[in-house]
Amino acid sequence: MFSSQTSLRVRYAETDQMGYVYYGNYAMYYEVGRVEAMRNIGFSYSQMEEEGIMMPVLENHTRFLWPGRYDELLTIHTHIKEMPGMRICFHYDIYNEEGRLINQGQTLLTFLRTANHKPCRPPKNLLELLRPYFENETA
Numbered sequence: 467m468f469s470s471q472t473s474l475r476v477r478y479a480e481t482d483q484m485g486y487v488y489y490g491n492y493a494m495y496y497e498v499g500r501v502e503a504m505r506n507i508g509f510s511y512s513q514m515e516e517e518g519i520m521m522p523v524l525e526n527h528t529r530f531l532w533p534g535r536y537d538e539l540l541t542i543h544t545h546i547k548e549m550p551g552m553r554i555c556f557h558y559d560i561y562n563e564e565g566r567l568i569n570q571g572q573t574l575l576t577f578l579r580t581a582n583h584k585p586c587r588p589p590k591n592l593l594e595l596l597r598p599y600f601e602n603e604t605a
Contacts, residue, residue: 468546468599470503476538487534492560493526496571499542500556507595514589518580524553525574532568539563549600550588552577 474495482488501511511521534540543559553576560569579586 468503468507468596469543470499470506471541471543472499472502472506473539473541474498476534476536476540478536481536484533485536489528489530492528492530492569492571493573495540495542495560495569496526496544496556496558496573499544499558500573502542503544503546503556504592509592509595514592515580517589519586519589520578520580521554521575522578523573523575525572527572529570530568531570532562532566534560534562534568540568546596546599549593549596550577552585552587554588 476487480487480491480494504511514521540563541561543561545557545559546554547557548555553574556573556575558569558571558573559567560571562568577586577588578584
C-alpha cells in the first residue's frame with residue numbers, strides 16, 4: 467500500500483456560516499491530497515497531461531465524522547491500496563490538528579487519452595514509482 471500525507475489550513479472562504487468547512491470543499495481537499503501524494507513519489511500530474519493523458523474522477527464518496535473549522539490545520543492522509551490498472555482508487559483520512567479523524571473519502575479516477583478521450587493504461591513511470599509499495603504484498 468502507498469501512503470502519503472500533506473497539510474493545509476482551512477481558509478475563511480472554505481467555511482460556511484457556522485465556521486465549519488463547507489461540505490463541497492472536501493472534494494478539493496482530496497485533490498490536494500492526491501496531487502501532493504503523486505508529487506511526493508516524483509510523479510507530475512502536469513507532465514502526464516502534457517504527454518496526453520488525463521485522469522477524470524468517476525466516483526467521489528465522502529463520510530463526514532466531525533466538522534473541520536476555520537483556521538484549523540488539517541492533515542490529509544492519502545492511500546492507494548492496490549496497483550492501478552485503467553482506473554486508480556485513492557482513499558483519504560482527514561485529521562484536525564488535535565489528531566481527531568474528521569472525514570474519510572474515496573475517489574475513483576480513470577486514465578484517458580486527451581486526444582480521443584478513450585481509456586488507456588497508466589503511464590509507465592507512474593507504475594514504476596508505485597511498484598515498490600506493492601511488491602511485498604501477498605495476493
